[in-house]
Every structure is written in structure tokens, then in C-alpha cells.
Amino acid sequence: MHWSIVAGVTFCFLVLDSPSFTSASRTDLLINNLDDDEYYALILQQIKKSCGTLCRLDHYFSQRYHSWTPDCQSLLHEPLFHQPAIRWPPPKRIPITMLSDYTMLGKMRVSEGQMLDRTAGASAHWTEEYIEDKCRAVANGTWLGSYNSLPAVDAIRNAVQSLGVTKKHIVVIGSTTPWVECILLNEGAGHVTTLEYGPVVSSHPRISAIRPYLISEMVKNRSMPSFDGIVTFSSIEHSGLGRYGDLLNPFADAIAIASIWCLTKPKAFMVLGIPSAFASAYGLTDDTIVGNLHRVYGKTRWPYITQHWIPLRAFTDGLHDVAVFEKTRIPQPRERHAEAVSSVLRKASKDRS
Numbered sequence: 350m351h352w353s354i355v356a357g358v359t360f361c362f363l364v365l366d367s368p369s370f371t372s373a374s375r376t377d378l379l380i381n382n383l384d385d386d387e388y389y390a391l392i393l394q395q396i397k398k399s400c401g402t403l404c405r406l407d408h409y410f411s412q413r414y415h416s417w418t419p420d421c422q423s424l425l426h427e428p429l430f431h432q433p434a435i436r437w438p439p440p441k442r443i444p445i446t447m448l449s450d451y452t453m454l455g456k457m458r459v460s461e462g463q464m465l466d467r468t469a470g471a472s473a474h475w476t477e478e479y480i481e482d483k484c485r486a487v488a489n490g491t492w493l494g495s496y497n498s499l500p501a502v503d504a505i506r507n508a509v510q511s512l513g514v515t516k517k518h519i520v521v522i523g524s525t526t527p528w529v530e531c532i533l534l535n536e537g538a539g540h541v542t543t544l545e546y547g548p549v550v551s552s553h554p555r556i557s558a559i560r561p562y563l564i565s566e567m568v569k570n571r572s573m574p575s576f577d578g579i580v581t582f583s584s585i586e587h588s589g590l591g592r593y594g595d596l597l598n599p600f601a602d603a604i605a606i607a608s609i610w611c612l613t614k615p616k617a618f619m620v621l622g623i624p625s626a627f628a629s630a631y632g633l634t635d636d637t638i639v640g641n642l643h644r645v646y647g648k649t650r651w652p653y654i655t656q657h658w659i660p661l662r663a664f665t666d667g668l669h670d671v672a673v674f675e676k677t678r679i680p681q682p683r684e685r686h687a688e689a690v691s692s693v694l695r696k697a698s699k700d701r702s
Contacts, residue, residue, distance in 0.1 A: 421611035439591030450599035462640025494528030500666035523584035582622035625670035652687035663697035
């Protein structure tokens with residue numbers, strides 16, 4: 350799917366053996382001798398072809414209702430949404446051929462900045478003893494997770510407690526360390542699957558790990574579990590910006606969420622924590638792309654990436670809003686959905702202040 354998750358970061362990557370590429374296109378990409386505008390125009394063309402209605406912003410803004418359910422066949426099986434970029438590092442500025450889609454037809458601001466961190470995704474071995482030690486530390490407050498932030502831990506814990514996860518099978522998107530997994534285990538989750546690009550090996554009986562490139566094959570052979578819920582924190586805001594070796598893709602965050610929608614049960618939940626303009630993240634109060642570092646989500650992109658989910662409530666750590674959603678298969682009125690999302694996020698900020 351879109352998807353790939355590397356060291357807590359959801360990724361979208363490029364591979365050359367996709368049957369949807371013509372032979373000429375594969376040759377152009379392999380030789381890698383096109384100028385940036387031509388190269389990224391070709392990439393964008395294929396992204397939109399495989400992504401379908403989800404990546405048609407003109408359709409999104411012009412329709413009264415959201416589209417029907419995501420095209421799971423394309424999202425889960427398009428190799429373009431799995432593998433690392435060939436051309437890296439990315440340009441310092443968004444390619445002109447992609448700018449309109451990155452900014453949602455001019456509705457998102459763009460600020461300067463570039464960071465390159467292709468070393469992400471190192472392997473990890475989570476032994477049963479290591480997990481148990483970490484889970485005790487999260488429970489007693491001596492470990493505050495990957496971000497060393499009590500507000501972040503509390504926001505995720507409050508969101509999870511508001512749902513009830515006893516005996517549920519939950520997927521966590523993007524993990525450098527198992528702090529979110531430990532919150533879930535401490536709250537009684539039956540099993541947690543970590544979706545992480547870097548090779549994570551877990552010997553804990555209640556945690557397993559999957560690398561994203563395996564998902565398509567697991568779906569085909571019916572070995573992919575169906576999840577009761579999703580939890581992700583500070584991950585998808587990096588998707589498709591190229592910072593971590595991923596392919597430039599204006600829609601990568603939306604594709605990631607739509608893809609995992611395809612792997613969840615009816616009435617599944619999603620706990621989504623991302624930098625939020627409603628929380629004035631990094632001093633920003635509007636939808637913004639901060640160079641290739643991350644996105645800040647406001648009244649335009651929050652509802653766009655969650656268009657197949659119903660907002661229930663939200664919590665905040667003062668930087669990330671952590672929103673709770675329920676899966677739906679019923680197309681929602683676009684403007685009503687946007688207002689509902691904004692309403693729960695505004696309430697979270699008000700409750701914290």
C-alpha cells in the first residue's frame with residue numbers, strides 16, 4: 350500500500366517491477382536521466398492512476414459527498430506504494446509538477462526547510478524481557494516513550510481508554526520503540542501487530558511485527574490478519590515528503606490511512622496522532638507543509654485524510670492532536686464531515702487550556 354513505515358514514519362516508495370509501468374517508463378526511471386520536472390511528472394501520473402478517486406482533489410472539493418470506499422485492490426497491491434525512492438535526496442523545493450497536489454490546489458501553505466535522514470529503519474529485536482520491562486516503565490511513569498513526553502503518553506492512553514481494547518487485535522503504524530504497544534498491552538489488548546519498515550523481530554507472545562512490503566503477498570495468500578483498530582502517533586505527517594528516503598508523493602498520508610482501512614474490521618477504530626494546527630503545532634495555525642520535514646494538519650487536510658472515518662473525540666499533547674475515529678463504509682457529506690472533525694479537535698484544545 351502506500352505504504353511503508355520506517356522508524357516511526359510512514360513511507361511511500363518506488364519500485365520498478367510494477368506491471369502498471371510501461372517498458373519505456375521503467376527504462377526512463379532506471380536510467381534516471383530525466384530532469385526533475387519530467388521525472389516527477391511521470392511518478393505523479395502513475396500515483397494518480399493507481400490511487401484513483403482518493404487522489405483526485407478536484408473531485409474531492411467539488412462533490413457534496415465523499416467517494417465510496419477506497420479501492421483496496423489498487424492501494425494494497427501497487428508496488429509504487431511500497432519501495433524506497435531511486436532518486437534521492439529529493440529536490441530542495443517541491444517539483445512544480447507536484448506543487449498543486451501537495452498544496453491541495455493552493456489550500457496549504459509551504460514553508461522552507463530540508464532534513465535528510467535516510468538512515469532510518471534500523472533493525473531491532475524486542476525480547477519478551479525487554480517488552481515487559483518497557484511496559485512496566487510506561488505503567489509507572491519512568492519511561493515516557495520515544496518522545497520523552499508525558500502529555501504524549503497521556504494523550505494516547507486517554508484515547509485508548511476511551512475505546513476499550515480488551516482482547517482486541519490492534520495494529521500500530523510506525524514504531525522506533527514499543528511505547529504505544531506497551532500502552533495497548535497494559536490496557537488489555539489481546540495482540541498488537543507492529544507495522545514497521547525496519548526489520549523488527551519480536552519474541553513477545555502478544556506482539557508481532559510485519560514489514561510493509563510483505564502486506565500484498567499476505568493479503569493474496571490470506572495470511573494477513575484483520576484488525577480491530579489502528580493506533581499511530583507522529584508518523585504519517587512525514588509520508589511522501591522524501592525526508593527518510595521515501596518517494597515524493599503528495600497523497601502518501603491519505604493513501605496510508607486508506608490502505609489500513611482496507612485491513613480493518615467493520616466498525617474498527619483509529620487513533621491518529623499528528624501535528625495539528627488546532628493545537629498551534631510549531632506555532633502554525635493553518636495547514637502547512639514545513640519543507641520536507643513534516644506536515645501540520647488544519648481544517649483542510651485533517652478531514653481529507655480521514656474521509657472514510659467518523660470522528661468521535663480527541664485529546665492533545667499541545668503539539669499533536671490525538672483523534673479517535675470509527676470506520677465507516679457510508680459516504681459522508683464532505684462539509685459536515687469537515688466540521689465534525691474540526692469540532693472534536695477544537696474541543697480537545699479547549700479542554701486542555
